[in-house]
Amino acid sequence: MARGSTRPTSRDVAEAAGVSQAAVSLVLGDKWRGRVSPATAERVRHAAQELGYRPNLAARNLRLGRTRTVLLVVPALTTEFFAGVYTGAARVAAQHGFGVVLYPSPEGIGPARDPFGSAQAALDGVIASSMAADALTAIRGDQLPLVMLDSDPTGSQGAATVNLDITDGVRQVTDHLLRLGHRRFLHLAADIPSWTFEVRAHELASRLRETPGTSLRVTRAPISFEDALTATQTALTTPGPRPTAVICDDDKLAAGAYKAARRLGLRIPDDISITGLDDLALARALDPELTTVRLDAERFGEQGMKALLAVLDGRTPPKEDIPVELVVRGSTAPPNA
Amino acid sequence: MARGSTRPTSRDVAEAAGVSQAAVSLVLGDKWRGRVSPATAERVRHAAQELGYRPNLAARNLRLGRTRTVLLVVPALTTEFFAGVYTGAARVAAQHGFGVVLYPSPEGIGPARDPFGSAQAALDGVIASSMAADALTAIRGDQLPLVMLDSDPTGSQGAATVNLDITDGVRQVTDHLLRLGHRRFLHLAADIPSWTFEVRAHELASRLRETPGTSLRVTRAPISFEDALTATQTALTTPGPRPTAVICDDDKLAAGAYKAARRLGLRIPDDISITGLDDLALARALDPELTTVRLDAERFGEQGMKALLAVLDGRTPPKEDIPVELVVRGSTAPPNA
DNA sequence: ACGCTCAAGTGTTACGTATAACTTCCTCCT
């Protein structure tokens, strides 16, 4: 090694290849056609290979004024859902020469604080999921292009939004249970201030209001087995006719509802039907397997990244909700007389 | 994007405050004591606030030759385990002014490819989990300080390693089942080439070899419910005396084993005991709750980051395995006659 | 033989920051 300890720079490569630094930049930047002879280009590439040259990203980013890196802000990674979102986003990003940096919001779903202190990388844009207004304004303060996932399209202050068609998912679940004959429902709602959960509550309530002879109880719990268990147990033992179906805001809550039902001696689905939302792997680990709504997390991430790329290009991002699919399994059946 | 007004630089702040750019750098870098008057410092801070100044990370990184950012390479984020590792690592990092960037290896546990193309951020170091040799050498080729998680301490080519005391965990599980009276075991092993799983197989086998009158069957499956189910079903219906206990390499596999047992009409734990390893939330969602080994993911991440900080400081990283804890729940009981 | 074009490069600069080295003014000690 000529330089010894420090990392080789493009100048070192230039010296080794007997050309100027500018030539190295042209060749390695793949903009050399018609500017450098093929033989010289090959010599440069060989020298770079030989020295183990890797461009200094900090210098490149400074020179270009962009990083080709975007931030994906997600709630705490306690389920595989956001892993799928990342996978989809990263795939699309890679096709366009972008990288994706993950920032799991420390406080779970809800307000996120200072994603930039934590991810020191300079960023070209942000994809943010289920975040509250304060984090949104913190990000907007930086003038960064922003795409919001599963957020109120009318309340995002002009930021592009990409949403799953949760409304349709709730409709499908509700219709499925109504068709089976259920009339008395319990909604086990996630106790988290986020638009995506408000949509669930709103759609379910209005759907049942339209259907005569139905009743709806609502209970709230943070997304954890224990909290879901106690909330469900309390709600099911409240005086009055017991609900025959529990509609849960997500699969994890549904797992808690399973335990509550078992503790009360209720059989699933004979005595009580339970539905989830997400279609996590967990849904098939439960016994009986959970009827739920499949969300295409990867496609969600893909659309989010595509929308951000559109914003970065000055184009108008496509605006269409991502379809979801009801998956009927063993946890739902007609109510027994 | 119409980036009409460019972001303010330290020079803009200097102009607004009526000082030189150097003074701004001193004040905002908190190195102004004895170099700038308190009144001027306040004026600079106010101007920065007013303009919404944020330092250009690319420029700072170039100037300083370091980024205070490290990469955490994890397998696909399909369980909350590595979320905990990240949380622990990020907490320690933040205390030292570092940020952590997450890189979920696209191919799951096993060889990872080119973490640097994806995370364009320039990096000061890497914490890598359960990776194969080729990715390791790719990283080492960049001469980056490296800490390996749960990897062979003797085979990491001098990289620091931080490990969970998996050997002790397996020993505790085995002893627990032996004490209950079990003698015929099935090991449901993860079909993934990783040191952490080799350790499990080795310790279990040698432990039982030491104990007369015991027998061990081994079956392998990728970490998914379906694969675990079919593998377990096959193994339990093989001719010969049926095992009375299934020791699984992790909780997810255990969930598959539950389904296999149920499909064969076996009751848990009366007809067959099952154990896991991880203590995921899933363990308490299963019915009956799973006896498993609790791994302290956050502490794991903390130790990993501490080790990396030690390497970056030129110190020798502490070398101690992180203790694990057997959690006995309802899935294990004495074998019935 | 002349100017023209084109291939194949090179010289130079700027991106925004942190800091070493320098300057200027003022106070205080002897």
Next chain:
DNA sequence: AGGAGGAAGTTATACGTAACACTTGAGCGT
């Protein structure tokens, strides 16, 4: 009175890269 020394700054520079503007020489048509 005459520096010594400190407070309060400023000036200048380098980090490594990409790209614009320029140079040089050869080929070529007329």
